[in-house]
Amino acid sequence: MNKNKISSLNIDWAKMWQDGILNAWSHQYIKKYGSITEAWNHKAREYEKTMEHSNRAQLVEKFEQHKPETVLDVGAGTGIFTLPLAKRAKRVVAVEPSVGMLDRLRNRADSYGLTNIECINKKWEDTTIDELMEINNGKYDLVICSHALYYITDLHNSFKKMNDICKGYVYLLIGTDANKDKNYEKYYERIYKKPMPLYPDYACLYMVLRELDIHPNIEMLDAYAKRYVKSVEEVIELWKDNIDGEMSEDQRDAIREYLAESDLIKKEDGRLYWEWRSKDALIYWKVEK
Numbered sequence: 177m178n179k180n181k182i183s184s185l186n187i188d189w190a191k192m193w194q195d196g197i198l199n200a201w202s203h204q205y206i207k208k209y210g211s212i213t214e215a216w217n218h219k220a221r222e223y224e225k226t227m228e229h230s231n232r233a234q235l236v237e238k239f240e241q242h243k244p245e246t247v248l249d250v251g252a253g254t255g256i257f258t259l260p261l262a263k264r265a266k267r268v269v270a271v272e273p274s275v276g277m278l279d280r281l282r283n284r285a286d287s288y289g290l291t292n293i294e295c296i297n298k299k300w301e302d303t304t305i306d307e308l309m310e311i312n313n314g315k316y317d318l319v320i321c322s323h324a325l326y327y328i329t330d331l332h333n334s335f336k337k338m339n340d341i342c343k344g345y346v347y348l349l350i351g352t353d354a355n356k357d358k359n360y361e362k363y364y365e366r367i368y369k370k371p372m373p374l375y376p377d378y379a380c381l382y383m384v385l386r387e388l389d390i391h392p393n394i395e396m397l398d399a400y401a402k403r404y405v406k407s408v409e410e411v412i413e414l415w416k417d418n419i420d421g422e423m424s425e426d427q428r429d430a431i432r433e434y435l436a437e438s439d440l441i442k443k444e445d446g447r448l449y450w451e452w453r454s455k456d457a458l459i460y461w462k463v464e465k
């Protein structure tokens with residue numbers, strides 16, 4: 177069986193992903209804010225603002241082709257998928273450990289008059305199949321986990337729970353370092369005062385799924401987001417969130433030079449914006465009955 181063949185390689189794909197992502201990404205937030213949940217409480221407002229002008233929400237069309245009546249959104253954040261899906265579905269359950277992110281999701285749900293969203297204020301690892309089933313009276317047509325696998329641990333059990341609670345499709349969306357900006361590598365050490373860590377490959381996630389005998393599809397997507405700003409100095413201020421301690425003049429200069437060299441600050445109708453382009457991997461499968 178493939179499952180045994182892959183396991184017999186004796187490669188710890190889950191650890192490779194988790195250690196890599198901790199080193200490349202989450203560890204800086206834990207150091208600065210104490211925990212990932214605290215970091216997201218702090219970043220909620222800024223995140224919502226950035227997502228207003230991203231192309232991520234366009235994926236809703238892909239999800240809606242399955243006409244899901246019941247949806248589970250793992251690491252729902254400010255509700256980029258929960259909210260539009262709740263407009264058509266019977267029920268959407270949002271699992272989200274950060275109160276700051278959930279508050280924003282709930283406020284927007286209220287402003288749209290949506291009353292079919294249930295929130296579970298927990299980490300995915302701490303939810304049980306029983307509570308997820310009870311809140312929905314059964315399994316879900318669609319399970320989504322978008323840009324939360326940087327933080328979710330215990331990958332085998334976490335994926336198994338997504339698969340076991342679903343009777344339709346599971347979709348995982350994750351950032352990759354395909355098409356990375358060479359300039360960023362050049363400036364990283366000056367900006368962060370440490371060498372640029374290696375970003376783990378999303379293929380690790382695929383291999384963990386293969387160890388569970390799941391055969392997912394992978395589609396590469398162009399991701400795009402922009403944040404309107406008043407000046408380059410505002411971008412530098414926003415960058416502070418990712419940096420340990422006070423920012424020196426040299427760090428500010430390095431950010432300024434990087435933004436200019438990579439042409440990341442653009443103008444549209446007289447307004448300045450900061451633009452990101454990257455590649456995401458959409459990993460998805462239909463659950464076997």
Ligand SMILES: C[S@@+](CC[C@H](N)C(=O)[O-])C[C@H]1O[C@@H](n2cnc3c(N)ncnc32)[C@H](O)[C@@H]1O
Pocket residue numbers: 212213216227232250251252253254255256271272273274277298299300301321322323324327328329
């Ligand atoms: C980058 S945001 C993504 C939000 C949303 N899914 C989206 O695509 O815009 C990551 C979210 O994952 C949440 N998160 C962090 N650790 C988590 C965990 N262990 N289980 C579930 N969600 C988690 C964070 O609180 C945050 O809201």
